[in-house]
Every structure is written in structure tokens, then in C-alpha cells.
Amino acid sequence: MKFDRLIQPLVFSIILVLFSSSFSLAQEDLSHSWFNYHRVNMLVFLIFFFAVIIIYIERAKVGKSLFIRRIAGLDAIEEAVGRATEMGKPVLYISGIEDVDNIQTVASMIILGNVAKMVAGYDTPLYVPICMPFVVPIAEERVKEGYAAAGKPDAYNRDNVRYISSEQFAYAAGVNGIMMREKPAANLMFGSFYAESLLMAETGLATGAIQVAGTANIHQLPFFVVACDYTIIGEELFATSAYLSKEPKLLGSLKGSDLVKAIIMVILALGAILDTLGITHFASWFYIE
Amino acid sequence: MRREVPIVICFLAGLSFILEYFIPHQNIRPFFENFRQWAIIVIAFAYVLGISNIVRVNYHVIQKKGRDWIYKIVLVLGLFFMIIVGIFFGGIREGTIFFWMYNNAYYPLQSTMFALLAFFIASAAFRAFRVRTFQASLLGITAILVMIGRVPIGENVWKSFPDLVEWIMNVPQLAGKRAIMIGAALGAISTALKVLVGLERTYLGGE
Numbered sequence: 001m002k003f004d005r006l007i008q009p010l011v012f013s014i015i016l017v018l019f020s021s022s023f024s025l026a027q028e029d030l031s032h033s034w035f036n037y038h039r040v041n042m043l044v045f046l047i048f049f050f051a052v053i054i055i056y057i058e059r060a061k062v063g064k065s066l067f068i069r070r071i072a073g074l075d076a077i078e079e080a081v082g083r084a085t086e087m088g089k090p091v092l093y094i095s096g097i098e099d100v101d102n103i104q105t106v107a108s109m110i111i112l113g114n115v116a117k118m119v120a121g122y123d124t125p126l127y128v129p130i131c132m133p134f135v136v137p138i139a140e141e142r143v144k145e146g147y148a149a150a151g152k153p154d155a156y157n158r159d160n161v162r163y164i165s166s167e168q169f170a171y172a173a174g175v176n177g178i179m180m181r182e183k184p185a186a187n188l189m190f191g192s193f194y195a196e197s198l199l200m201a202e203t204g205l206a207t208g209a210i211q212v213a214g215t216a217n218i219h220q221l222p223f224f225v226v227a228c229d230y231t232i233i234g235e236e237l238f239a240t241s242a243y244l245s246k247e248p249k250l251l252g253s254l255k256g257s258d259l260v261k262a263i264i265m266v267i268l269a270l271g272a273i274l275d276t277l278g279i280t281h282f283a284s285w286f287y288i289e
Numbered sequence: 290m291r292r293e294v295p296i297v298i299c300f301l302a303g304l305s306f307i308l309e310y311f312i313p314h315q316n317i318r319p320f321f322e323n324f325r326q327w328a329i330i331v332i333a334f335a336y337v338l339g340i341s342n343i344v345r346v347n348y349h350v351i352q353k354k355g356r357d358w359i360y361k362i363v364l365v366l367g368l369f370f371m372i373i374v375g376i377f378f379g380g381i382r383e384g385t386i387f388f389w390m391y392n393n394a395y396y397p398l399q400s401t402m403f404a405l406l407a408f409f410i411a412s413a414a415f416r417a418f419r420v421r422t423f424q425a426s427l428l429g430i431t432a433i434l435v436m437i438g439r440v441p442i443g444e445n446v447w448k449s450f451p452d453l454v455e456w457i458m459n460v461p462q463l464a465g466k467r468a469i470m471i472g473a474a475l476g477a478i479s480t481a482l483k484v485l486v487g488l489e490r491t492y493l494g495g496e
Binding site for chain 1: 406480489
């Protein structure tokens with residue numbers, strides 16, 4: 001049975017949790033050790049998390065229906081693209097200023113593919129200014145793929161995916177320039193943003209574009225909330241690919257991470273209660289060196 | 290093979306970074322260090338892609354004498370000028386042409402862009418603190434309390450003002466922030482797992 005094999009890591013995780021509690025957190029030289037025992041709790045968590053996700057993916061594969069709550073910001077993407085089409089103006093997609101080693105950029109590239117497919121279906125131009133050169137070929141491929149999936153490979157214009165600059169404010173200036181010149185009717189900003197977030201979002205607001213933004217950088221969220229019509233907050237950015245594609249394996253992983261989130265909430269509440277009562281041993285299991 | 294090879298490379302690379310976190314042995318550390326160096330070298334080569342993209346996109350506009358084509362010439366000349374002086378005229382050390390250009394042309398431009406943020410923050414704050422709904426009222430009142438408590442006059446008005454601000458920042462504010470952080474971290478781990486094991490392969494194209 002497949003499920004039996006999947007349950008094994010869970011059992012293993014529980015054993016490791018019990019095992020980990022026997023280790024002290026005293027400082028010691030680990031340069032001759034093949035395993036950092038102080039991080040066993042992190043290993044347990046990773047194994048448990050991965051196991052839960054795989055279990056849910058398997059459940060989704062066998063056809064079990066999984067409910068995903070409505071995310072207004074993601075529904076708004078189609079609305080924004082539709083508005084741009086009605087106005088005969090382009091759509092601007094900004095993928096943040098980090099390289100592909102940042103998982104938010106990877107998530108952004110996944111969303112870009114879906115947006116490109118949507119945009120191609122409406123015959124609306126799509127501009128994608130890029131900050132990091134490594135992202136350029138991936139963005140080109142995603143947009144090209146989106147156009148091909150919509151059955152309009154000839155409508156793909158390679159020059160619309162543009163490398164601007166790897167410097168934060170030079171990039172912001174370049175993007176703002178595109179906003180002011182091209183006057184896109186929809187600005188979609190998904191990825192990792194820093195101080196340039198408000199520069200771009202406020203400029204977009206000034207041009208009258210409908211704006212949808214999403215980032216997991218919490219310090220930039222207030223800026224997006226203030227300046228954008230819809231904001232996708234933190235984890236929702238990573239849920240986007242599953243939400244838009246409705247692919248069972250992706251939906252399964254989403255449900256898996258939701259379950260782990262619920263477990264973490266229970267642990268947090270339990271830890272807070274036990275710590276308040278003076279029982280600190282439970283909380284010590286979760287310290288990471 | 291076009292899809293399998295990148296997935297295998299991605300898995301092995303991701304796995305090595307996970308193992309690095311758990312294996313402290315001195316004999317294996319150089320391997321991880323080398324791996325990191327490879328990544329830096331590969332990323333450095335990506336700048337060739339960036340430059341080729343800039344040249345291609347702007348060349349098409351210049352060739353057709355499209356909109357703002359004069360500026361495109363300035364952009365491309367500026368790009369190559371900096372590359373040439375950086376490589377052939379003393380590098381990027383202090384006292385070189387590159388260094389002078391960076392400090393006297395690029396740096397002020399960057400500072401100007403950053404300075405614009407102050408005006409944008411003011412306009413954004415004006416919109417955010419308009420009291421129109423119950424939530425906006427809460428936000429506005431909290432913001433005013435925090436601002437007053439963070440300046441000396443706050444303590445003069447009421448001695449415990451700074452303590453109230455500390456409580457707002459350390460309890461409700463931090464709780465909300467950490468909730469978003471935990472959710473985002475789980476989402477990131479989940480996405481990373483999907484990418485590592487090849488469940489999420491749309492970024493490779495050709496799906």
C-alpha cells in the first residue's frame with residue numbers, strides 16, 4: 001500500500017522528536033561530527049512536513065476533492081487583464097528584484113506563465129521588465145509558453161521581456177518610466193520587493209492602473225495594501241500556482257501545508273500555555289541553534 | 290531529457306544545500322563551499338544574458354527609429370562605456386574613471402530615486418489614515434499613538450506613552466507579523482519541495 005509507505009516517515013518523525021529531547025543544547029565542537037544534533041528538531045519538522053505534503057498529493061491524485069478558499073487578489077488578475085483589454089492598453093508584470101535563488105521569484109515565474117496565457121487569450125500586450133539577468137531566460141520561456149498554450153505563439157514578442165538593471169533604484173526608475181510612457185491599464189507585481197515597492201506602486205496608482213501585488217516580504221505589504229487595489233499576502237503568493245492551475249498535485253501540497261500550519265498553531269498555543277505555567281521543557285524542543 | 294536533466298540538477302543542488310545545514314563535518318565543508326562558488330560563477334555569466342537582452346531590445350528600436358530612440362543610443366553607449374572603462378582603464382578602484390562615474394553620476398541618481406520615497410510615503414500615509422471605516426479608524430489611531438510615543442513630546446504628554454507604544458509594537462503588531470511570516474515560510478518550504486522533487490516544473494517551460 002502506498003499509504004503505508006507514506007506513514008513511515010511520520011512514525012519516524014515522532015520517534016525522532018522523542019529522541020531529540022534527550023540532547024542538550026550545550027555548545028560543542030561539531031567539526032568532526034557527520035550530523036548536527038542541535039538541529040535534529042528541524043530535520044524532524046522537514047521530514048514531517050514533506051511527508052504530510054506527499055500524503056495530501058497522493059490523496060489529491062486519487063481524486064479526492066479538495067476545497068480551496070477564494071483568494072480575491074488572484075481572482076482580480078483576470079479582472080485586471082480584462083480591463084486592460086477593454087481599454088486597449090498593455091499589462092505590466094513585475095517579478096520583484098531578487099534572483100531565482102529566492103523562492104518568491106520562482107513563485108512569480110509560475111504566476112507569470114498563467115498571466116501570459118490569460119493575456120494571450122485576450123490579445124493584450126504584456127510587458128515584463130526584469131531586474132536580475134538570470135531571470136530573463138526563465139521569464140522569456142514562461143511568456144512564450146503562455147502564448148503557445150493560448151494557441152497564439154506568433155503573438156509572442158520577445159522584446160517585451162526586458163532586462164532593466166540589477167540595481168534596485170535603477171530598476172525602479174526603469175519600471176516607472178515604462179508606467180509613465182506606456183500607461184499600462186493593469187500592473188501585476190508578484191515576487192520579492194524592498195523599498196522600491198512603494199515607488200512603483202504609487203507611480204502605478206498615479207497612472208490610474210488597476211494594481212494587484214503579492215509578496216512575502218512583510219515590510220513591503222503595508223505599501224502594497226495602501227497603493228494597490230488587491231494585495232496577496234505572504235503565503236497566498238505561494239498558493240497561486242495551485243489556485244490558478246487547479247492541478248491536483250499542487251492543490252494537494254497546498255492542503256498539506258495548511259494542515260502543518262494548523263498543527264503549528266496548536267503547538268504555539270500549547271507552548272504558550274505550558275510556558276505560562278512554568279513548564280519550559282516543551283518549548284525547548286523547538287529551539288534551533 | 291530536456292526536462293529530466295534540469296530537474297535532476299535542481300534536485301541535487303537543492304539537496305546539497307539541505308545537507309549543508311545538517312552536516313557540520315570539516316571534511317565535507319569545502320565541497321559545500323565550492324558548490325556555493327559555482328553558483329556565484331554561473332550567476333555571473335547570467336549578466337551576459339542581461340546585456341544581450343538590453344542590446345537586442347534597444348537595437349530594434351534604434352534601427353526602426355522608434356519612440357525615444359535617441360535615449361536608447363545613450364543607454365547602450367552608457368552601458369558599453371562603463372564596461373570598457375571598468376575593464377580597460379584601471380578597474381573599479383578608487384581614483385579610476387569607473388569609480389568617478391559611479392560616485393558622480395550613478396550614485397546621485399540612485400539617491401534621488403530613494404529620496405522620492407519620502408514623498409510617496411507621505412501621499413500613501415495620507416490615503417491610509419483617512420478615517421472612513423472602522424478598520425481605517427483603528428489604523429489611524431494606532432499610527433498616531435505610535436508616532437507620538439516615538440518622539441520626546443509623547444513622554445512629556447504622558448510618562449507611560451513609550452511603554453504603550455512598546456506594547457503595541459511587541460504584542461499585537463509582532464503577533465500579526467509573525468503569523469504572516471510563519472505562513473509565508475511554510476509556503477516557501479512547500480514550493481521549494483515541489484520544485485526540488487519536480488512536482489512544480491512549470492518554470493522549466495515546455496509543459
